[in-house]
Amino acid sequence: MQKKWWYGKIAYQIYPRSFKDSNGDGIGDLKGIISKLDYLKDLGVDIIWLSPVYVSPQIDNGYDIADYRSIGKEFGSMDDFKELLSGVHAKDMKLIMDLVVNHCSSEHELFKKALADPYGPEGQCFYFVKGHEDGTPPDNLRSYFGGSVWEKVTGFEDLWYLHYFAKEQPDLNWYNPALRQRVYDMMNWWLDLGIDGFRVDAIMNIAKDLTFPGLAPDDEGDGMCACGRMTAKLADKAPALLKDMRDHTYGPRGAFTVGEAFGLNPEILNDIYGKDGAFSSVFDFTVRELFEKKPGYYAYEKPSVKLYRDGNFKGQDLAMKTGMVSVITENHDEPRAVSFYLRKDLQNAQGAKVLATAFLFLRGLPFIYQGQELGMTKTDFNEPGEFRDLLSFTEYQKCLKHGFSKKQALECVSLHTRDQSRTPMLWDKSKNAGFSDGTPWIRLHQDWKKLNVSVQGEDPDSVLNWYKTLIRIRKSPDLEECFACGAFAPLPCPDDSFMAYRRYYEKKEIRVYANFSEKSFTIKDDAALIVSTGDITRKDGSLMIGPGSAAVTGRDLK
Ligand code: TEU
Ligand code: CA
Numbered sequence: 001m002q003k004k005w006w007y008g009k010i011a012y013q014i015y016p017r018s019f020k021d022s023n024g025d026g027i028g029d030l031k032g033i034i035s036k037l038d039y040l041k042d043l044g045v046d047i048i049w050l051s052p053v054y055v056s057p058q059i060d061n062g063y064d065i066a067d068y069r070s071i072g073k074e075f076g077s078m079d080d081f082k083e084l085l086s087g088v089h090a091k092d093m094k095l096i097m098d099l100v101v102n103h104c105s106s107e108h109e110l111f112k113k114a115l116a117d118p119y120g121p122e123g124q125c126f127y128f129v130k131g132h133e134d135g136t137p138p139d140n141l142r143s144y145f146g147g148s149v150w151e152k153v154t155g156f157e158d159l160w161y162l163h164y165f166a167k168e169q170p171d172l173n174w175y176n177p178a179l180r181q182r183v184y185d186m187m188n189w190w191l192d193l194g195i196d197g198f199r200v201d202a203i204m205n206i207a208k209d210l211t212f213p214g215l216a217p218d219d220e221g222d223g224m225c226a227c228g229r230m231t232a233k234l235a236d237k238a239p240a241l242l243k244d245m246r247d248h249t250y251g252p253r254g255a256f257t258v259g260e261a262f263g264l265n266p267e268i269l270n271d272i273y274g275k276d277g278a279f280s281s282v283f284d285f286t287v288r289e290l291f292e293k294k295p296g297y298y299a300y301e302k303p304s305v306k307l308y309r310d311g312n313f314k315g316q317d318l319a320m321k322t323g324m325v326s327v328i329t330e331n332h333d334e335p336r337a338v339s340f341y342l343r344k345d346l347q348n349a350q351g352a353k354v355l356a357t358a359f360l361f362l363r364g365l366p367f368i369y370q371g372q373e374l375g376m377t378k379t380d381f382n383e384p385g386e387f388r389d390l391l392s393f394t395e396y397q398k399c400l401k402h403g404f405s406k407k408q409a410l411e412c413v414s415l416h417t418r419d420q421s422r423t424p425m426l427w428d429k430s431k432n433a434g435f436s437d438g439t440p441w442i443r444l445h446q447d448w449k450k451l452n453v454s455v456q457g458e459d460p461d462s463v464l465n466w467y468k469t470l471i472r473i474r475k476s477p478d479l480e481e482c483f484a485c486g487a488f489a490p491l492p493c494p495d496d497s498f499m500a501y502r503r504y505y506e507k508k509e510i511r512v513y514a515n516f517s518e519k520s521f522t523i524k525d526d527a528a529l530i531v532s533t534g535d536i537t538r539k540d541g542s543l544m545i546g547p548g549s550a551a552v553t554g555r556d557l558k
Contacts, residue, residue: 006094006256006280007324008484009046010471011367015332016053016075017061019370019425021436028424028435030076030084036427037087039453043373043464044471047094047256047365049199051332053081057107059168060145060390061332061422063098063201064105068186085194094196096256101183102205103169110182111170118159125179126170127162128153129212139214142224142295143167146394149227164205164227166390174206174241180248187249197256200279204261207237218295226295232263239271242278256280258326258365262289269322277323281365284325286318287311288334297395297416298402298409305516308341309358309499316363316488316501327362329355330369335420339378342516343497349375350548351516352463353533357550358499358514360470363488368467370425374456375463379423379445381414388442389418428454466533473531479554482508494521507557513543514550521545527555 020032030053040048052062053075062072071081088095104111113122129138129150137150137160150160151167162171173179187198205227215225215233242259250257259279261272273279290311291301301307312327319325329337342351352375360366381387384396392413399409414420419442426448427434433448445451456462474483486505493500497517503510510530515521526541534549545551 003485004256004280005254006047006365008475008480009365010044010474011047011049011326011365012040012043012045013049013051013331013367013369015051015370015422017051017441018422018435020427020434021438021440024436024438025074026436026438026441027074029074030071030080034080034084034087037091037093041091041093043368043468044475045093045368047096047196048088049096049258049367050098052098052100056105057168059105059166063100064103064107064166064169065100066105066107067109068104069189082193089194094256096197096199096258097190097195098201099187099198100201101172102202103163103165103171106168106170114170115153115161118153118156118161121178124176125173125182127173127208129160129162131158131160138162138212140217140224141214141227141230142220142222143227145391146398148224162208164231165202171205171208173208175208175210180241180244184245184248187245191250191253191255195255197250197258197280200257200259200261202262203242203259204235204238204263205231206241207231207234209234220295228263232265235263235265236268239268239278242272246278258283258367266318269318273323273325275323281324281326283331283367284312284315284319284327284364286315296398296402297412298399298404300416303340304496305341305343305499306496308337309493312362312499313490313501316490319364320488325364326367327359327364328367328369329359330372330421331367332369332421333418334369335416336376336378337372338375340415343518345518346516346548347377349461349463350534351375353466354514354516354548354550356463356467356470357512357531357533357552360467360474361483361503361510361512361552362501363486363503369421371421373464373467374426374451374453376426376445376451377447378414379420379443381410381417381419381443384410384413386443387413387417387419388422392417392419426452428452469531473552479508479510479530481505482510486510494523495519504557508554509557510552510554512550512552513545515545515547518547520547525553527553530554 017028019028021028022031054065055067055070055072056062056065114126118128131137137148141149143149145166153159163169217223218225257279259282261282273282290307338352339347396409396413399412423445424435424440433452456464482505486503489502491500495517499514522542522544525543530552532551535546536551537544
């Protein structure tokens with residue numbers, strides 16, 4: 001394994017809207033982030049990923065960009081951004097930006113010009129396509145946020161434009177070299193500013209079949225098919241486009257990139273993040289892919305430790321043959337893992353610690369999502385009016401349509417909603433958990449008084465301090481190589497709620513055991529205990545691992 005600067009590091013995702021508000025408007029901002037850099041450094045973070053802070057009408061919380069080279073007013077100014085970047089670098093950390101280029105905002109200049117003249121050069125930067133004679137759109141694909149991927153262009157008979165996400169997020173035409181050049185210029189502009197790389201949003205979606213054939217309807221019953229299936233089907237068309245992007249931008253500069261690449265298949269993994277791959281890394285979404293089989297929250301598989309474990313084991317195995325995957329347990333699209341995967345009795349600090357142990361020693365680059373290090377659990381959304389994400393509303397309606405009562409619909413959406421991870425970061429015991437002096441744009445977690453950073457900082461047994469401990473272990477001089485470069489292999493698991501694996505490199509072997517079940521298990525292992533939490537006893541070369549407990553052992557191999 002050739003060592004790159006990002007090997008052995010810890011990354012952290014900031015969702016700026018919900019991180020820290022400096023001016024009381026209820027929305028987190030860049031100045032807020034600047035004020036928390038010491039916190040991140042102290043936690044052990046090396047790489048910060050910023051979700052979008054560009055100019056945007058905020059239909060999808062910034063994933064709809066109207067001006068790629070300016071900072072949105074609600075987040076601050078370009079001067080604030082430069083201050084943030086130099087602050088991050090001064091602390092020997094790196095900053096990567098969110099690159100959202102499958103689509104832009106319908107408020108972007110380019111799209112406005114395109115709408116006015118769909119057949120002109122700006123129009124060629126998007127997909128404007130004639131519908132069928134019967135008045136139906138060009139194909140039957142369903143957008144990620146519900147409804148057709150096609151929207152009628154007003155003033156033009158029969159003309160539609162394509163949007164895989166909201167109708168305010170028109171897809172960019174990557175088959176137009178002029179569009180690609182515009183994107184590359186923008187990326188190089190950011191790299192020239194000194195950023196260290198990109199997290200690349202929803203990128204596999206850029207591959208399109210320009211004949212727009214559609215797909216056989218899925219089982220949603222509306223005659224449509226989820227557009228994600230088309231993306232998966234066209235996956236092998238993406239690498240050529242992605243490598244062209246790499247070669248014109250971050251590639252020659254050695255910047256780090258992590259792709260949000262759903263719908264990969266084993267045949268193309270190497271082209272995506274292998275030795276000559278388009279990206280340095282991709283997020284491992286195998287766990288999500290296991291429960292998100294149907295097009296709607298109402299039909300998702302029940303999440304469990306088994307799903308979490310099996311998904312990660314499968315993802316780790318594929319990554320072993322390819323390159324360095326970026327591992328996640330939460331992000332701004334995912335629910336809080338402690339409440340999502342664990343049994344009721346473990347939806348607490350102890351559960352969070354066991355989960356952190358299972359997660360942080362996986363092979364790859366761990367991305368911690370803001371609040372995860374506090375063991376944040378599920379927020380109580382008491383009524384649909386408390387949701388903010390556009391997808392929450394679509395999914396709520398879908399639940400009702402599929403026969404759920406209002407109460408059941410609320411429960412189901414609460415479990416899966418992207419709003420779960422977007423409630424404010426909990427800093428202290430002051431008003432709004434120290435997130436904002438004003439009214440937060442989204443409700444606060446009900447347990448903010450005990451889950452916050454300041455309370456946990458003072459408690460040596462807190463989840464926060466557990467994260468710090470594990471990060472320190474992961475980076476300790478004698479283990480660092482094994483974690484950064486070592487192989488991964490599953491260990492036999494005595495129960496569906498038990499997760500065990502080993503990491504090994506040259507003369508070192510580390511074993512990780514996480515017992516999420518209600519039973520105790522005795523495992524043959526006489527290696528030295530590196531760290532443990534919960535009920536762990538050692539007897540005659542064995543390790544007894546109690547319910548809700550975790551242990552890590554290490555030995556030198558002969
Ligand atoms: O998400 C891409 C994506 O396909 C999914 O995470 C999707 O939002 C979810 O599965 C819907 O069911 C990225 C961003 O992470 C997300 O926040 C944005 O909304 C989306 O792209 C559009 O930019
Ligand atoms: Ca603010």
